[in-house]
Amino acid sequence: MSEEKSLNFIEEIIEEHLKEGRYKSIITRFPPEPNGYLHIGHAKSITLNFTLARKYGGITNLRFDDTNPVTEETEYVDSIKDDIRWLGYEWANEFYASDYFEQLYEYAVDLIQKGLAYVDDSTSDEIAALKGTPTEPGKDSPFRNRSVEENMKMFSDMRAGKYKDGEKVLRAKIDMSSPNMLMRDPVIYRIKHAHHHRTKDHWVIYPMYDFAHGQSDSIERITHSICTLEFVPHRPLYDWLIEKLEIFPSKQYEFARLNMTYTVMSKRKLLQLVNDKVVDGWDDPRMPTIAAFRRRGYTPEAIRMFCEKIGVARRDNLIDYSLLEFCIREHLNETAPRAMVVLNPLKLIITNYEEQKSEWLKAENVPNNPEDTRDIPFSNTLWIEHDDFMESPDKKWHRLSPGGMVRLKHAYIIQCNEVVKDDNGNVIALHCTYIPESKSGNDTSGIQVKGVIHWVNAPTAVDAEVRLYDRLFTIEDTADIEGDFKEYINPDSLKVVQAKMEPWLAEVENGSRFQFLRNGYFCKDKTSSPALPVFNRTVTLKDTWQKEKKKG
RNA sequence: UGGGUUAUGGUGUAAUGGCAGCACUACAGAUUUUGAUUCUGUCUGUCUAGGUUCGAGUCCUAGUAACCCAACCA
Numbered sequence: 001m002s003e004e005k006s007l008n009f010i011e012e013i014i015e016e017h018l019k020e021g022r023y024k025s026i027i028t029r030f031p032p033e034p035n036g037y038l039h040i041g042h043a044k045s046i047t048l049n050f051t052l053a054r055k056y057g058g059i060t061n062l063r064f065d066d067t068n069p070v071t072e073e074t075e076y077v078d079s080i081k082d083d084i085r086w087l088g089y090e091w092a093n094e095f096y097a098s099d100y101f102e103q104l105y106e107y108a109v110d111l112i113q114k115g116l117a118y119v120d121d122s123t124s125d126e127i128a129a130l131k132g133t134p135t136e137p138g139k140d141s142p143f144r145n146r147s148v149e150e151n152m153k154m155f156s157d158m159r160a161g162k163y164k165d166g167e168k169v170l171r172a173k174i175d176m177s178s179p180n181m182l183m184r185d186p187v188i189y190r191i192k193h194a195h196h197h198r199t200k201d202h203w204v205i206y207p208m209y210d211f212a213h214g215q216s217d218s219i220e221r222i223t224h225s226i227c228t229l230e231f232v233p234h235r236p237l238y239d240w241l242i243e244k245l246e247i248f249p250s251k252q253y254e255f256a257r258l259n260m261t262y263t264v265m266s267k268r269k270l271l272q273l274v275n276d277k278v279v280d281g282w283d284d285p286r287m288p289t290i291a292a293f294r295r296r297g298y299t300p301e302a303i304r305m306f307c308e309k310i311g312v313a314r315r316d317n318l319i320d321y322s323l324l325e326f327c328i329r330e331h332l333n334e335t336a337p338r339a340m341v342v343l344n345p346l347k348l349i350i351t352n353y354e355e356q357k358s359e360w361l362k363a364e365n366v367p368n369n370p371e372d373t374r375d376i377p378f379s380n381t382l383w384i385e386h387d388d389f390m391e392s393p394d395k396k397w398h399r400l401s402p403g404g405m406v407r408l409k410h411a412y413i414i415q416c417n418e419v420v421k422d423d424n425g426n427v428i429a430l431h432c433t434y435i436p437e438s439k440s441g442n443d444t445s446g447i448q449v450k451g452v453i454h455w456v457n458a459p460t461a462v463d464a465e466v467r468l469y470d471r472l473f474t475i476e477d478t479a480d481i482e483g484d485f486k487e488y489i490n491p492d493s494l495k496v497v498q499a500k501m502e503p504w505l506a507e508v509e510n511g512s513r514f515q516f517l518r519n520g521y522f523c524k525d526k527t528s529s530p531a532l533p534v535f536n537r538t539v540t541l542k543d544t545w546q547k548e549k550k551k552g
Numbered sequence: 553u554g555g556g557u558u559a560u561g562g563u564g565u566a567a568u569g570g571c572a573g574c575a576c577u578a579c580a581g582a583u584u585u586u587g588a589u590u591c592u593g594u595c596u597g598u599c600u601a602g603g604u605u606c607g608a609g610u611c612c613u614a615g616u617a618a619c620c621c622a623a624c625c626a
Contacts, residue, residue, distance in 0.1 A: 005566095006565090006566050006567080006574095008565090012568095031626090032626095033625085033626050035625090035626080065626065067625095067626080068625060068626075070625090071625075071626090123624095124623080124624055127624080128622070128623085131622055132554095132622070133554085133622055134554050134555070134621065134622060135553065135554045135555095136554080136622095137554090138622090165624085166624065169624055178555085179554050179555040179556085180554095180555060180556075180621075181554095181555085181621055181622050182621070182622095184622085187623090187624050189624090190624035191624080192624080206624095208623095208624075208625085208626090209625070209626050210626095212626095213626085229557070229558090229619080229620070230619095230620055230621080230626095231620095231626090232556060232557060232620070232621090233555080233556060233557090233620070233621050234621095235556095254557090256557095256558085256619095261563085267626090268625095309564080309565090309575065309576080310564060310565080311564065311565045311566085311575095312565095313558095313564090313565070314557070314558065315557090315558050315559065315618095315619090316557095316558070316559095316618070316619055316620095317563085317564065317565090318563070318564090319563070319564060319576090320562090320563050320564075320576065320577065322563085322576065322577060323563080323564075323575085323576050323577085325576095326575090326576060326577090327576095329588090329589095333588080333589060338586080367586085367588090367589070368589090396587095398587065399587090407585055408585095409585065409586070410585080411585095413585095440585065441585090443585090449585090450587090451585095451587085452584095452585045452586065452587095453586090454586075479619095515586085515588085517586055517588085518586045518587085518588070519586095520588095541586075541587095541588050541589090542587095542588065542589090543587075543588085544587055544588090545587045546587090547578095547587095548587080
């Protein structure tokens with residue numbers, strides 16, 4: 001109906017802010033750290049931030065949170081930009097936290113001068129020891145009461161490179177007995193003599209996340225700084241720093257991150273899969289990265305539909321992978337041209353069709369437009385799917401069996417007369433007869449058959465490699481895993497088969513998507529060569545027959 | 553056992569004191585030259601115990617469970 005879609009809690013907050021005049025328009029940002037590839041969880045955040053700004057007449061900045069030179073690389077910056085554009089979003093400004101390093105340094109000086117920050121000579125272990133535990137308060141550092149002058153001098157010396165890594169840090173002076181661990185004098189600057197992907201060797205001190213993120217938001221006058229739930233305890237610190245620095249009051253709002261069945265979503269684990277060669281790179285089609293979904297054949301429309309459907313809330317969630325599959329099938333069913341490809345070939349010879357004869361048959365490219373057709377060759381030797389033949393079927397079987405009849409899609413009805421086997425009893429070929437009056441579109445035979453199977457003309461068929469992907473993990477909720485998560489990798493997550501296909505598929509562009517009739521949706525892979533086309537299975541078709549079989 | 557956050561079908565997500573709805577999944581049926589698509593229908597839910605109220609998923613009290621916080625990561 002014309003019923004309005006209900007608002008998520010962030011939209012409600014924004015509408016309230018707009019109504020009361022707190023803001024005239026909004027500014028959001030997407031703040032990735034360039035230390036890995038974006039995954040489907042980031043897509044949720046991207047979609048949220050960009051659609052919010054679009055909906056309420058604002059803008060979204062892309063800001064790289066690049067405050068840790070040790071883990072960050074330009075390769076990641078580039079991939080992140082590619083992925084966001086591919087998803088269909090364009091940022092208003094491309095910023096980097098590292099653009100603000102000088103300003104951030106000034107903010108730190110301001111804090112020191114206000115008596116709200118101090119240089120601590122303690123080691124990392126000593127700081128940890130004095131921090132206390134969630135149930136016990138921490139203790140003051142012996143360096144907590146240095147004079148402003150001494151702190152100024154030392155912080156300046158830190159910047160000047162007079163100390164080694166770890167020798168000193170700058171800490172905010174807040175409250176060592178706070179029940180919130182993050183308020184127990186958090187470290188805000190540390191020394192790292194490391195090369196930064198943008199500022200090169202200009203700096204040897206780098207701000208921590210908490211001293212960079214909120215301030216960067218403030219500098220950009222972000223009105224709604226949206227992040228995930230694990231940052232909730234950071235919010236008091238976020239607000240404290242903005243208040244003490246007396247800068248534009250950006251506000252942080254948190255939502256629950258995306259979790260999905262049969263996969264992992266942490267960058268640390270994904271990096272491990274890449275480094276340990278469990279998968280073939282960040283864009284291995286089994287990965288939950290955006291680059292992987294793209295390579296696998298997912299469309300931006302499907303990913304966006306998914307992100308809209310999962311909603312935005314504050315409770316932990318575990319989304320069924322089947323919802324994502326629903327979204328991609330929904331889109332590809334409308335848009336993907338059909339083709340006939342045999343994944344597990346079995347030779348079929350039509351004994352009453354002249355050996356030298358061949359003809360062209362009309363096949364529709366998409367079911368919703370019968371005008372759009374192609375011509376496909378037909379002769380007496382075909383490939384059919386091995387799984388479409390069963391020697392002793394049960395009553396529910398619609399496909400080919402000895403003596404049985406079936407229609408060849410876009411072609412004729414055939415009857416199986418003879419099963420050819422090798423010495424081991426394996427079926428290696430079928431001899432059939434066809435019914436000339438049963439030609440598709442011009443059937444005067446009057447014969448009704450239940451089954452329709454796809455096929456490929458053997459003399460003109462092209463060989464191809466087809467990669468069949470399945471879920472990456474064997475268990476639904478990977479958060480339940482204790483010990484090494486890699487032990488739960490699905491050993492059958494990739495199956496490679498040699499297929500026979502219509503010849504024109506060898507010529508299509510890499511990245512184009514098709515429905516291989518009765519099998520699923522497939523996308524031509526970038527590793528295709530003229531000699532060997534390669535296709536990735538995006539997703540299978542829904543298969544009620546498989547279910548029927550499993551029921552036994 | 554300190555602080556914070558969250559509890560609605562199998563999974564997500566609505567209902568802002570007034571008929572517990574929508575989507576996915578599952579199941580059943582119809583249509584079908586893709587066992588696809590499409591169409592129709594069915595099952596399943598307010599964490600627990602009290603209380604306030606004509607009326608509670610919603611408000612109050614007390615529990616319970618799950619998740620997050622002790623990196624010089626973000």
